[in-house]
Amino acid sequence: MSLNNERLQKVIAHSGITSRRKAEQLIVEGRVKVNGKVVKTLGTKVNRNDQIEVDSVPIEKESHVYYLVYKPRTYISSVKDDKGRKVVTELVPDLDKRVYPIGRLDYNTSGLILLTNDGEFAQLLMHPRHEIDKVYVAKVKGIPSKSALTLLRKGIQSKGEVLKAKSVRILSATKQKNTAVVEVTLNEGKNRQVRRMFEEIDFPIVKLKRERYSFLDLTGLQAGDYRELTKEEVHKLKQEATQNRSEN
Structure with missing residues (x-):
């Protein structure tokens, strides 16, 4: 299409x-x-x-807009919430266009999320065949072994789904507190995927943040900040997704 x-x-x-x-x-x-x-x-x-x-x-056709948002914890990745919780679209104030998030970060996960009013662009990036890399940093209880991390790379069963990391590595570990900071790269986006993967290997997540989405990161932003994507960034994202699709 x-x-x-x-x-x-x-x-x-x-x-x-x-x-x-x-x-x-x-x-x-x-x-x-x-x-x-x-x-x-x-x-x-x-x-x-x-x-x-x-x-x-x-009619006056609405021009497309594209935002990178640093979502804090305790925000919902939605345009509204029937429980009255804060939603991620509130972080882009005084916007005269109706935008919505591309994909989701759960309530207690912070980090990079994209907002747009361009439905075709959103579908392009979210389609599982297009394999956009998303990099997360997780603080977990316990220190996973090499064999545990290998399980995540090979794929692990959770509620009838196979959850798989493209790559995973320990960034740091604290033996005294028995915690580790782990970087996880996904190119799929199943519901609560990172948290579920670590729950399956008995290393529950204490804190989770999405650091990167494709080539985009959070440089220069604090939690709650946002910026508009450049035309070049939008073009590059479309190009990457389309290329990934043609290679599959």
């Missing part, structure tokens, strides 16, 4: 004039035109160059 094509109702919703559900209703009612022609089919794909009208009024 081309990165230039998105569902019509999604483009209308992102323009800010209505919700996606209402946009679907407008389409079915025949109140939407694409390039001068009425479109009533839900899921119709439109190009960024297509002219879209709702009730004969052209």
Whole structure:
């Protein structure tokens, strides 16, 4: 699917004039035109160059934005939370565009997460075939042996899934406190994967942080900070994901 094509109702919703559900209703009612022609089919794909009208009024298409955020602990990787907890989108204030996280970091995990309003870009990066490297640093109870780390590289069973690290190494260990700091690189993104892997080998995680996402890191940022990605960074991420897909 081309990165230039998105569902019509999604483009209308992102323009800010209505919700996606209402946009679907407008389409079915025949109140939407694409390039001068009425479109009533839900899921119709439109190009960024297509002219879209709702009730004969052209919509202003939302430009895409891309943010790198240093998520603190105790934030939810979501746009809202029914329990009233803080959400990661709150960290980008005064934003007139609706953004959402690419993937997730759990409530007690800090570190690098990307926010965007570009759905095709998000899907491209999250697709398991595209193997984007994500580097985590974990403080664990106990000091894992070489054989334990080898298990993580080979793959370990957890709740019917095989969880596997691309690489794993001990950065430091403190015998007095019986703790270790371990770097883990993943190129998949299963739910709570790093925590589950270490639970399976009986080295529970005390603290977990995502340090890098592909070539991106947290240089110059404190917890709660954010910055906009450059056009070159966005292009490089797309290029890397597409290349990984073609090699699989």
